[in-house]
Amino acid sequence: MKNPISNILDNSVDPNQLWSGQFKIPWGDSEFSERMLREHLSQNHDLASRREEFIQQQIRWIDEKISLESPKRILDLGCGPGLYAKQFADQGWTYRGIDISPASIEHAKSAFGEYGEYEQGDVRSAPYGTGLDVVCFIYGEFNVFSETDERLILDKAFEALNPGGWLLLELQNYDSVKAIGETPPSWYRSGEGLTGLFSEDPHLVLVENRWLEEQETSLQEFFVLGADSSEVAVYHNTTRAITDEGIVQLLESAGFAELIIPSDWPVPEGNLRLLVARKPL
């Protein structure tokens, strides 16, 4: 029988498998999503969702800049636990969210059911509907998909928007993604770091990061050593670095125009930017 430490020693990655799904955070796993929900709802940090004050600033920005007559319809891709729904509804928007996390969607339905509609689904396959004024994808999750899937998501958004409708994509900056991959290995105990995200039980997390130059992608590996278990659980996160030229090319080939990167988008971290694009009238 292999010693569990062999999971840590075997650090080979087949670049052809990078986007196969095995190197992703398991957002759709029910137990993992329960643990992640705690991080979304925490008002102590901005790690999974922003704290309420930033969410309010972002919605105010969207409502003011994308000034539309009612009815105004928004689709929120990767909506998490629905933290954006109430304020959008209060400003007169019809809000719909799609997210792969079962716990987040359950929370959205129970806490914010009266302010919007929520569907558990994968943004690559779930229907987006039609007649939308805005499609948003907030907080950098667009970068965790392969370029093929990014094209798919943009095509679906374009199709679902009204002529003149807006796409709002919050992307991770190229250099920040590269820096993730270049960060030296580290470790932390349960009770520190992302407390309890990987396990409810006492554990250590060893973190290893890699920048894959050819793929312009960062790969993070989290080795979770349970105090009461002989298993080593391994989690991955894969993030694609996208240049400004790269995203412009992707957006234009999907049919979008009028691309801008506004400098006044409210964002608590320095590592993200908003891209605004429009479906031509």
Ligand SMILES: C[S@@+](CC[C@H](N)C(=O)[O-])C[C@H]1O[C@@H](n2cnc3c(N)ncnc32)[C@H](O)[C@@H]1O
């Ligand atoms: C960083 S969180 C941001 C959540 C939310 N936009 C916010 O800012 O509060 C990323 C979200 O994307 C969701 N997600 C990841 N992959 C997804 C997929 N393939 N389809 C749908 N949702 C996905 C996760 O479940 C998570 O809720």
